[in-house]
Amino acid sequence: MNKRSSKQLLGRTAKVIFFLLVLVVFLFPIYFMTITALKTRSEIETRTTIYPHELNMKNFREMTRGPWKRAIINSIVVCVSSVALCLPVSFLAAYAFSRRPFMGDIHLYFWLITNRMAPAASFVLPFFAIYTNIGLFDTKLGLLFSYTLFNLPLAIWIWMSFMEAVPKEIDDAAFLDGFSVWRYFLRVFLPVLKPGLITVAVFIWMFSWTEMMFAVNLTAVASKTLPAQLTVTVMRLGYGVDWGMAAAGGTISIIPGIVLVIFTKKYLTRGFVPLRRL
Amino acid sequence: MSDKRYLLIFPAIILLIFNSIFPLVVVLNYSFTKPFSDNPVFEGVDNYVDVLHSSEWWDAFKRNALFTGIALAIEVPVGLLFALLIRGKGKLIDIVSTVVIIPSLIPFVSVGILWRLMTRTGGPIPLFMGFFGVAYTLMTPKSAFWTLIIMDAWHWISLVFLLLSASLVTIPEVYYTAARIDGSTKWQTFRYITFPGIKLSLITVLLLRIIDSFKLFDENFILTGGGPGRSTELLSFFIIKKGIREWVGGFSAAASIIYLVIVILLCYLLISFLTKGKGMLER
Numbered sequence: 001m002n003k004r005s006s007k008q009l010l011g012r013t014a015k016v017i018f019f020l021l022v023l024v025v026f027l028f029p030i031y032f033m034t035i036t037a038l039k040t041r042s043e044i045e046t047r048t049t050i051y052p053h054e055l056n057m058k059n060f061r062e063m064t065r066g067p068w069k070r071a072i073i074n075s076i077v078v079c080v081s082s083v084a085l086c087l088p089v090s091f092l093a094a095y096a097f098s099r100r101p102f103m104g105d106i107h108l109y110f111w112l113i114t115n116r117m118a119p120a121a122s123f124v125l126p127f128f129a130i131y132t133n134i135g136l137f138d139t140k141l142g143l144l145f146s147y148t149l150f151n152l153p154l155a156i157w158i159w160m161s162f163m164e165a166v167p168k169e170i171d172d173a174a175f176l177d178g179f180s181v182w183r184y185f186l187r188v189f190l191p192v193l194k195p196g197l198i199t200v201a202v203f204i205w206m207f208s209w210t211e212m213m214f215a216v217n218l219t220a221v222a223s224k225t226l227p228a229q230l231t232v233t234v235m236r237l238g239y240g241v242d243w244g245m246a247a248a249g250g251t252i253s254i255i256p257g258i259v260l261v262i263f264t265k266k267y268l269t270r271g272f273v274p275l276r277r278l
Numbered sequence: 279m280s281d282k283r284y285l286l287i288f289p290a291i292i293l294l295i296f297n298s299i300f301p302l303v304v305v306l307n308y309s310f311t312k313p314f315s316d317n318p319v320f321e322g323v324d325n326y327v328d329v330l331h332s333s334e335w336w337d338a339f340k341r342n343a344l345f346t347g348i349a350l351a352i353e354v355p356v357g358l359l360f361a362l363l364i365r366g367k368g369k370l371i372d373i374v375s376t377v378v379i380i381p382s383l384i385p386f387v388s389v390g391i392l393w394r395l396m397t398r399t400g401g402p403i404p405l406f407m408g409f410f411g412v413a414y415t416l417m418t419p420k421s422a423f424w425t426l427i428i429m430d431a432w433h434w435i436s437l438v439f440l441l442l443s444a445s446l447v448t449i450p451e452v453y454y455t456a457a458r459i460d461g462s463t464k465w466q467t468f469r470y471i472t473f474p475g476i477k478l479s480l481i482t483v484l485l486l487r488i489i490d491s492f493k494l495f496d497e498n499f500i501l502t503g504g505g506p507g508r509s510t511e512l513l514s515f516f517i518i519k520k521g522i523r524e525w526v527g528g529f530s531a532a533a534s535i536i537y538l539v540i541v542i543l544l545c546y547l548l549i550s551f552l553t554k555g556k557g558m559l560e561r
Contacts (some may be wrong), residue, residue, distance in 0.1 A: 019374045026377050036395055048400050093290035115298050117545040119493040121514035122534035125521040126301035149297040162334045211383040212496045227387040234500055250388040257383025
């Protein structure tokens with residue numbers, strides 16, 4: 001008995017040490033970026049310290065004005081409008097796929113999903129050419145449209161998995177009661193699918209928030225998003241990179257992810273389930 | 279009712295025609311001509327021949343394949359280990375599992391910045407390595423390549439973890455109880471209960487990570503910018519460099535198409551495996 005409990009204690013200690021190690025490996029880089037944003041430029045350039053010896057709020061204050069403020073606002077606008085556009089559109093399409101079989105639906109669905117998998121790099125050149133011709137270059141509307149290329153398939157994919165779990169008898173009962181399609185959506189279907197709604201919204205938001213390929217190549221000045229602005233800061237050659245500024249922007253870019261993981265963790269896990277079944 | 283279903287799917291189709299078909303037509307058109315020149319004439323498959331004869335393309339391709347292989351060999355076993363160890367109830371487990379997920383929600387650019395900060399001359403990682411007597415710098419091709427891999431692992435172990443934990447939960451607890459009563463060893467339990475339960479997720483995550491590693495761009499762009507030399511130039515980076523920076527549109531377009539075909543083939547493999555030929559929509 002004694003031997004067994006000491007072995008258990010050893011196992012538990014090993015586990016706790018392992019957990020702490022994991023925490024350090026995953027949190028330290030984030031912590032280091034945050035404190036770098038709080039250091040003075042000379043401290044960043046001259047030595048590596050694990051806490052700011054002289055607190056400097058200048059970098060974060062810079063985030064609230066000029067190009068940084070614009071970039072943050074642009075990011076939020078593009079993300080919110082992506083959710084607003086893709087959420088209803090993908091909902092309707094997913095409903096059609098899951099409830100109303102039609103000719104060629106399987107091929108259409110496959111094509112939809114491959115859009116999610118297609119490399120963004122292949123689309124940058126044509127988007128660039130098209131957008132400069134029709135005046136969508138360097139506009140938030142252009143970014144919003146280019147993001148739908150990936151957002152829509154992903155959203156439909158996740159919606160599908162949630163809808164498949166809702167028994168079709170509910171539809172029949174509602175329609176027998178004389179519900180119209182729209183009334184059925186609002187009164188019956190959507191309330192059941194609330195977790196799905198949240199999951200899809202979170203995923204569209206996160207994708208739009210983290211996207212960089214289009215944001216960098218399809219914008220110039222006015223509609224740079226936060227990732228694009230960060231890229232400009234880091235890639236500026238010749239002057240030396242202002243790491244304090246880059247770190248402050250990076251820290252801000254992490255906030256939505258952390259908020260989302262804390263409040264919607266169970267939905268996130270759920271959102272990955274469709275990937276298993278397709 | 280029968281006409282309404284097309285109405286339902288109409289908005290999605292319109293958006294994707296504008297954002298997917300239309301660009302594809304444009305890029306296909308480019309790939310057969312010399313675009314942005316005074317006289318863009320039809321050149322047949324010249325651009326494709328150029329790409330397939332270009333050593334730069336094949337270098338990028340091989341580098342990308344090597345990168346994918348090594349990154350997966352790290353991410354999948356470690357992610358699986360995490361999923362097996364970090365489960366159950368408890369405050370510490372809650373905190374750890376939340377923290378492990380965070381990297382996958384950080385914008386890719388910020389991951390790049392984070393690792394640039396960590397690996398700068400005199401930064402934490404060179405200092406840490408120096409402590410063990412290893413001189414570390416991002417400036418050599420080998421260490422740049424390995425740093426890219428480690429960064430990718432740091433970033434995407436979270437995805438492997440998330441997916442595998444989600445599928446571990448679906449294995450009924452009674453199986454484990456039965457195994458315990460029958461006195462099976464830990465390895466046997468894993469081999470005959472856990473593994474079959476997560477096999478499908480495991481293969482999904484493998485293929486998903488293969489596809490995503492073939493698309494990697496942002497972190498590559500920020501961390502190393504393809505350098506030193508061309509030692510960390512992956513496929514996406516190569517295409518963007520050719521198309522946007524060096525402005526050889528036809529070549530880049532042809533490379534894009536070849537690249538797209540490779541990724542879609544991988545995707546097709548993924549889907550046909552997962553559905554076991556049953557078709558995409560289960561009815």
